[in-house]
Amino acid sequence: MKRQIIQVVASVCSLGFFAGLAAAQAKPAKPITVPGEMKGVQLVSPVPDGKWALPAGDYANTRYSPLNRINTSNVKKLKVVDIVSDGITRGHEGQPLVVNNTLYMVTPFPNNLLAFDLTKPNFPLKWEYKPGPNGEAFALASRGWVNRGASYADGKIIYATLDDNVIAVNAKTGKQVWRIKVGSLSKGETTTMAPLIVKNVVLVGNSGGNFGVRGKLTALDLSNGDVKWTAYNTGPDKDVRIDSSFHPYYSNAKGKNLGVSSWPADAWKRGGGTVWGWISYDPELNLIYYGTGNAAPLNPDQRSGDNKWTCTIWARNPETGQAKWADQLVPHDAWGYSAINENILVDMDWQGKMRKLLLHPGANGFMFVIDRTDGQILSAKTFEPVNWADGYNLKTGLPEVNPTEVTHMGAYARNVCPSSAGAKGSVPSAFSPQTGLLYIPAHNTCMNYEAIKANYIARTPFLGANTLMFPGPGGYQGELVAWDVKDGKKVWSIKDQNLPVYSGVLATGGGLVFYGTMEGWFRAVDARSGKILWQFKTGSGIVGDPMTFTGPHGKQYIAIYSGVGGRMGMVAQPDISASDPYAALGAAGAMKDLKKVTAPGDQLYIFALP
């Protein structure tokens, strides 16, 4: 008996020793540099050369690839080498993955997974996995049946379906490895975001704020899908996973059970704050970063209080889910300003000192620069017309709200900027360490907002507002903004008079920035000057995110989906009226010309040099 005890103790001790060693080895000893990187800029976790195995390519969400065979001097020769049609003419958000000479594509609902063989001419289909989701999810997809992509790790492609299944598929054979349900259609809950895999954890957020769904992030075990923890975005500290390791920077985030006390009665149970955007990860700090959606219902008078933790950026430990810090960007949201946009991690010289930054181009029109170690907001400047707030008090972390722009039940608020579609939607920006610029796909829309009483009936929208959107001031409705992070200003932009820019952005080591327009133009732009060096008209508006990879023979490729849809693009679908500006949650008012310039599509385009 005694010998057995000694054996057990010895094994535990040695396990602990090796675990500690492994943990120590997980932290990089010195900063990573890439060719052409400017002084005072360091990347946190760059894309491994030629591969694209995570939604943003890298953990830091820079969407920067060092590949440079396609560059400013030769991109004018870029041509189409392959076009794939998936037969599903709904919004194609997200991006493909490339791992081991295979390209993986997740389609819009019904969310099939296709694998293409890059080693053979014409990239033939290797296999197709069809999850067969529940058709009733169709009516719950308030942003148009999109899927924002998959992640790869440990031989598995992992993604989520609209009807709340997280599925791991064997990347070689296309056979299902595991499939776990993480939400419930009966509550109006769906899933559209791209899960992120960190160490042995799969992180998935939910959608459905417009249906009064309670927002959350679920962590599943990579090997078998078992749920390890769930962090809600409303409710008591236990549910929200706040404990003694929580050290928020600002006092408005300090206190017990704020996720209950900042709501009337049990309104937090239907409070929204869903997680349908992007997750970033800092391997050195071992923290994940993501934002939560707007509060439900859109009628603010039904939910007095700050409504924590909606419109909030979280920093959490990925293995335990415990919160490290939180910044609520919009307390008592009266406009639908979700905080789910990407959080780009980069180390930069900030006012004379190297700091670990988090860049968040907000839906509320402010470009946030935040210290990602503790959540301190270093800068918040507007990048599009804004009138709901004059600025942010950097001492308190609170916006200086204009009382005349706060919406109320029974009142018809006019000309509030930006609209609830945001100065920027969930389509992601890119950062180039060569230029120090953040390339933001921006909208310029304002809105009229009539808050009305919302009735909660499960599985029906819990909206509480009629909104109508229209172009903002300045004579343009969209622009690709090149934002100088250090100086906090626009250095150039490419404006679109009639349409928002609603595609993701890619920055490359070839000095290029790629993005697409809602009419379907796919463009390569000089990352420094903003000059359009090349463009190609694809078959449908572009709402997806460009990515790049190397093929089996070292050739560089650029890939992009073409298939209009999503929050602003839904208006192009045949079942949306052209005569009602309030349709599609108000987007129809701003997008009335969309049907004239594009139609739904279903394609993946791949480009290369001849």
Add this chain to the structure above:
Amino acid sequence: MINRRLHIPSFWQKAVGAWNMRTLACLSSLLLVFTFVGCGQDRNPGPPPMSGFPVSRIPVGPIPGPAQKATLPQNPYAGNTVALQKGHRLFVWFNCAGCHGPHGGGGTGPNLRGMEGTSDAKIFEVIAQGRGTGMPAWGMKLPENQIWMLVSYIKSLGTNEEPDPPLAPSKHKVIQTQ
């Protein structure tokens, strides 16, 4: 000594002995019927016997058989402007506006404007039964008259009778960026 009687197997002896002629006749006629019916399955079945009433009141697809007009249920609120107002309130109250837009122009649910050509009964049926793509089955929750009011409201969308038509946006101030 040789037995010269006809050798009948014992079970036949028992069978014949047990049954009398009347039973035999019944059995024979039944056998004949079964033969006819059994053979008929292969060639000319004829219609099954009619019993009870047809299940569906409101057809979605065409009615099989010679061309005929269905006797569809009538909307008791046809032409009733008060019902249009009530229907509009119900449209908002039950969150129809959330999926179909505050003026029915569409969103996650399809555009409902311009349905004057569709019969009231068919619109009633979609609302009552729902659809596999997620339109809820309101007939499980709402009384018939409320569904008819919703039908009246929906039919008015895009027409002069629409109680609350969508208006174009108007702006009253210009915003400067910083």
